[in-house]
């Protein structure tokens with residue numbers, strides 16, 4: 001709690017007593033002058049790190065008037081490092097601790113939005129590379145703000161990052177003012193991007209990524225106080241303008257009804273902070289105030305904003321990417337590059353065989369050749385040409401990557417769209433159900449008109465059909481997504497046009513070559529081009545190779561997981577039956593008792609052996625398997641390939657015999673795949689297949705129409721998605737029927753033509769079925785969005801039936817449904833013996849359970865032990881070791897440049913710092929307390945956007961609106977030399 005007293009208030013003035021400006025504010029934490037940097041860090045930022053490495057965005061920003069200690073809190077000094085250093089230290093520590101299971105990549109950028117006098121708008125300056133000039137902000141399709149051309153340093157070495165940070169800090173615009181000798185004249189934004197991938201993932205392989213913003217805002221200031229003139233005054237006005245924009249956003253976001261338009265576009269700062277303020281981020285605001293009487297107004301303003309910020313709610317979701325999609329993308333790139341190489345090789349072959357193309361036999365060509373031999377100038381031209389060509393290819397590569405990213409974003413938009421559509425569909429269905437019920441009741445009432453004198457329970461009007469907020473939000477989000485989709489299509493079209501132009505340019509350059517150079521040189525240049533492409537291919541191939549291997553492991557993991565789920569179910573049934581027997585003191589046939597004891601004994605060993613067997617399969621597959629090579633689209637192997645000694649990689653790629661390839665593919669092929677066209681061995685054959693794969697993995701809704709007739713198409717698409725999921729899950733479960741051992745052999749056994757025929761027939765019927773269902777769904781007559789039969793309704797819709805029928809059992813269990821009738825049957829006491837298929841043996845003596853409560857007693861410790869180990873393992877990663885301070889110190893002590901920026905004891909420009917207002921209070925306000933998306937504790941996964949999780953998503957959607965924060969709490973403290981003066985207020 002912070003109590004702000006008006007220094008001008010006279011306690012004896014009774015007339016003004018009721019007009020007191022004294023005010024109390026409540027915050028999450030309030031730090032007084034005794035608070036150390038470590039305490040501030042722990043209470044405000046440390047908690048964000050765990051979320052960050054699991055894919056949740058986070059922001060910490062320091063806000064307050066000039067000279068109140070924002071830079072001190074964020075950057076700190078050598079001896080007392082601030083939040084930057086401590087966060088990075090802890091982040092890397094957490095990464096190191098979990099690096100056995102997880103793979104990380106961390107990149108960092110450091111920037112300041114500044115206003116150059118000549119430029120009307122603010123620009124972004126790259127503090128890690130100030131030479132790059134002014135940069136601009138771009139909003140990507142997901143609405144995330146990116147700085148175009150910013151330097152991103154990739155490292156997970158804390159020391160390196162700190163060095164860069166110190167270097168960047170020296171570049172920061174900093175000038176002494178009357179209020180603060182080391183006043184920061186701009187906002188400084190440190191952005192850390194963390195990408196995380198599990199080394200051992202399940203079938204829904206995920207890449208998690210999150211951004212952490214740590215922002216040291218420039219101080220809000222009053223011209224009178226800073227005594228600024230000229231440039232400083234203009235800067236101050238600008239700083240205040242961007243802070244005003246920030247304040248406006250905070251005001252709009254904290255509005256009670258929450259519908260007010262939030263203008264983030266007023267300044268670069270608010271654009272940068274868009275997500276942090278009202279979007280997908282866990283955000284902490286640290287407000288700084290001074291206890292000096294003179295600073296009353298500033299303190300009041302700051303506390304008011306912090307107080308408002310308390311009520312802002314953000315919606316945090318885990319940022320996930322589906323990896324199988326990336327495999328397809330890499331595949332498509334590889335395939336395109338291969339065909340380019342092939343084309344270039346053919347050119348070399350043409351040239352080498354000395355058969356000039358008819359269009360090159362003209363006199364100009366001959367002249368050019370003569371010239372090229374004779375003049376020095378031609379050599380320079382040649383060099384230039386070569387560079388131009390390489391540059392053209394580099395640009396092509398960049399555009400391809402960009403296109404890939406856009407595809408990726410598009411996929412995410414489509415998944416999000418489907419989610420929202422399902423939310424709406426769910427609600428529509430619910431509403432029509434209520435309406436029908438109401439109508440039915442009304443009808444019944446009118447039928448029994450005689451009883452009409454009785455009071456009727458049925459309301460006169462149909463039930464309230466106001467859309468819940470969740471549905472309204474879904475509609476709103478659909479509009480945004482539609483806009484994004486349009487933007488992406490536009491961007492894609494632009495990029496594709498650019499790519500086409502670049503290709504054309506490269507082609508023209510290639511055509512120039514024969515005219516300019518001798519045959520040998522030409523060969524060299526073309527050879528070089530091939531090399532460039534091959535390197536690109538190798539790079540892409542290595543990445544897709546890694547992904548493929550991960551995929552195999554993931555699928556193996558899924559098998560283990562599925563078995564484990566099944567085992568847990570059996571275990572639970574046995575346990576409950578046992579308890580039932582014990583509770584009712586029932587007789588147990590001796591053979592059943594023996595079996596039970598055997599079960600208890602074998603429990604651990606069997607599990608272990610299963611896991612070991614599966615592990616063997618995975619390792620075996622990994623050893624044997626390799627990335628199936630992409631067959632070149634047109635011709636066979638190039639004869640030159642064998643001759644060219646430089647093309648080692650290509651030769652290796654092509655050296656396998658066909659048989660070997662087939663064998664390798666079989667090993668590489670993961671056993672669990674849904675449709676004939678999505679098996680992995682074909683994924684790498686051609687880009688067309690990659691596209692097919694995309695389609696098979698991603699649910700692709702048709703173009704979005706929010707309120708028009710186009711809506712009619714939306715739900716069927718969702719149904720189709722659900723249907724394709726059901727096919728996938730069906731296939732998964734059927735594969736799971738085989739034992740790990742058999743699956744191991746299965747990978748070796750070649751398929752007979754008959755088997756192949758059967759599989760093809762099966763697939764064909766699945767495709768026909770799905771087509772029929774889709775057309776049925778399309779026939780559904782509904783003008784509103786979405787049509788009445790929802791995929792969520794098992795009664796109305798065949799697709800939804802197939803979804804529930806075909807869902808793997810594990811998923812059903814995860815959704816917390818009742819056990820199947822069979823299972824319930826097995827658990828009932830009447831069926832205790834019949835469920836095993838055997839009745840009590842007439843001549844055997846039935847016994848009471850020898851080991852009463854054996855299951856709970858025997859298994860509880862085991863379960864607890866397992867749970868305890870699991871927790872221990874988890875918590876270990878993020879333990880508070882208390883060493884951060886020491887580490888931070890030792891790290892920062894190495895960086896002298898820090899002295900010049902924030903240490904008050906050091907001289908600046910040869911002069912000691914003037915005695916200034918000291919910073920006094922630090923107030924930490926968690927903008928919002930965010931509960932992440934519900935985590936599935938059985939699988940450890942989060943209800944994510946991946947399509948394969950659709951049933952889980954459906955059930956989540958059913959459960960209600962997205963999780964919002966509870967009412968947040970704020971805290972305030974005082975710190976700094978002025979702490980004693982608090983009594984004055």
Ligand SMILES: Nc1ncnc2c1ncn2[C@@H]1O[C@H](COP(=O)(O)OP(=O)(O)OP(=O)(O)O)[C@@H](O)[C@H]1O
Nearest residue numbers: 066067068069070071072180183184218219904919
């Ligand atoms: N808690 C603290 N303990 C000791 N010294 C502090 C503390 N907080 C701030 N200072 C000192 O007070 C001075 C002003 O602090 P700082 O530069 O961090 O303020 P600021 O809010 O960032 O100002 P501006 O907005 O003008 O950049 C610095 O010399 C800093 O070292």
